[in-house]
Amino acid sequence: MARGLGHAARVSEACDHEAILTAARSRRTALRSRAIDDAYRDPHTEELLAQMLDESDDLVFAKPVIAARLGDCAGAHGDAALRRAIRVSGPGSRDVRCASLLALAKRIGPLATPDLVDGLTTPDGVVKDYAVHGLAGAGDDRAFEQVLRHLRSVLRRKRPSQSQVVASALSYLARHVSDRARRSDLVAFVRRHWDALDQAEWFAELWPDAAPGGPDPDEVRAPSDAAIQEWVRRGLFGPLPPPPP
Structure with a gap:
């Protein structure tokens, strides 16, 4: 059975939302x-x-969808509810943990970094991937070494569906290379693993100098953080479409 801790504050009784909650x-x-x-x-x-989100026990549909919707809302209650959902455990809990990590990152930006770093410690590789997606869009530089280790692990496993997480990992890492030595090391890593990364389009658009044949690694400039952030928001980190009328 899935387990969660705590509860969100109840919706004010002055508002009649019982029909929605009953449904x-x-x-x-x-x-x-x-x-x-x-x-x-x-x-x-x-x-x-x-x-x-607190009350639902539907891990297959409702709970992940509710968490994802909270990612596009602001307020006083959602952060705590999402953190409780991240800690849900048991069979079938992967989707809600993934959705909750990403939603929390969208809501509170760099303040979600500790939660996302915790997500990288889970044994579930898919949850780790979603932690990387969240870090790409919002994380500060505290997770640099952890994300680089996860990227190395992904490249070793050669998963057929790894392109998206590789691009997110590169986006996160490239956003945090203001330090020249770190930037040079990352460029050298990229060039050594160019074929395995398989992200020529990403580099052509966002960081062409880091590709093989570019300047010496010590001379490569940091990419545009704004351009990478815009790229990240085209994918999982972007807002969900509104529900149909």
Whole structure:
């Protein structure tokens, strides 16, 4: 059984949200889905979604979707609810942990770095990947060595679906190379592992000087942080589309 700790503050009784919360507890997936959409449209979106995230035991659909929606909301309740969801354990809990890590990073930016670093310590490789996606979009430089180790591990395993996490890891690492020695070492790493990285398009767009044939590693300039951030927001770190009317 999945386990979580604590609960979000209850939605104010002065607001009548019982219909949404009742639908969210339904055994019918369609009703749960409609409840999430209704909560997203409600003036008290964040508070409702935080309570729903705590109360839901649907690890397959509702809980990951609620967590993802919280990533696009601001407020006083969602951060704690997402941190509780990150600690959910048990069979089938991977998706909610992944969605919650990414949502927390989207909400609070660099302040989520300790949570994302913790995500890199899990034995679940997919959760680690999502921690890297979150760090690419929001993390400060505290996780540089951990992300580089994870990237080395990904390249050794040669997973067929590794392109996205490789690009996210490169995005994170390249955002934190203001130190010349660190930058030179990363450029040397990139050139040694060029074929395994398989990210020629990423480098052509964001950091062409780091590619093989570029300047000496000690002479390569840091890439544009703003350009990398814009690139990251085109993917998993971007906002979700609104629910249908």
